[in-house]
Amino acid sequence: MIKIGILGAAGYTGGELIRLLINHPQAEIVFANSESNAGNKVADVHEGLIGETDMTFTAEMPFGDIDVLFFCFGHGKSEAFLKEHDIPASVKIIDLAQDFRLAAPGNDYIYGLPEINRDIIKEAQHIANPGCFATCIQLALLPAAKMGLITKDVMVNAITGSTGAGQKPAATTHFSWRTGNMSIYKAFTHQHVPEICQSLTQVQGTLDAVIDFIPYRGDFARGIFATSVVRTDADIESIVAGYKEFYANAAFTHYADKAIDLKQVVNTNKCLVHCDKYGDKLLVTSCIDNLLKGAVGQAVQNMNIMFGIEETAGLRLKPSAF
Secondary structure (H helix, E strand, O other): OEEEEEEOOOOHHHHHHHHHHOOOOOEEEEEEEOOOOOOOEHHHHOHHHOOOOOOEOEOOOOHHHOOEEEEOOOOOHHHHHHHHOOOOOOOEEEEOOOOOOOOOOOOOOEEOOHHHHHHHHHHOOEEEOOOHHHHHHHHHHHHHHHOOOOOOOEEEEEEEOHHHHOOOOOOOOOHHHHOOOOEEOOOOOOOOHHHHHHHHHHHHOOOOOOEEEEEEEOOOOOOEEEEEEEEOOOOHHHHHHHHHHHOOOOOOEEEOOOOOOHHHOOOOOOEEEEEEEEOOEEEEEEEEOOOHHHHHHHHHHHHHHHOOOOOOOOOOOOOOOO
8 A cells, every 4th residue: 555645635635635545446645734724524624525534634744654745735835845844765755836847956856747757757756746727738739749830839728717726715716706707817927837838848859939828717616628729731630640649548638539628527637638720720629627637636647657556546537427
């Protein structure tokens, strides 16, 4: 059994991670840490787990008893935590924040996108789990990059559910503001753009194009739906063949022959991708569940790869029929 510790376990990602791991055939949660909820039952905070677990949040962090540690912190807190705490070198770390996603001198965290980094994830001690928007957009564009098609600026629009903003209430997340409403935020400046460009450069070799990304807040709880427009003269038949080849061995990313929708992926670890061609414009549609393939589902997928077990273990989740 893989022995697991979770930090920041009381938030949305912490709750989803616990939900996955208590049903994982080879996982054992040793501790779920939350300073503010220490002593409270997990199911009293994550009420969807009533009847599923009797686990209690703890302030303790017995790092010596675990094989892998998940960081479910907000951005910027992981790096600070590591400066203040000694974690045994034998403990693997999977960080869900953005602190270590960009390559830099002294950064030994492997970017945890299995579709392009599976072989090095197998050998990694530390993983930087990709961002939710970044996952959805990269998986739309990486096959095009592999074919060398991203030579001009790419226009991306993507809409996300309210859980993407985290559990702490804010002016743009509470129900009375969000319901029946839409808005944009961080247009052209979103923090996930650099990691998208990093992966596209890795696959294509060079990247001179700009990723013009406009994110939207949506009137729903879970999921990301993205459209990306790539300018290319390549024919649709060769493009589709390239996409299918790129994802032929992917455990959770699938090319769909017809138009996709969000309900096909919500509550699963899947990413669906579809292409259409209009003149010289390639329209790539992609969608994921932001909490699963966009966060903890992908983190568990990375854990499985790191420990040499079946990549899909604990992740055979089904979408709703309606």
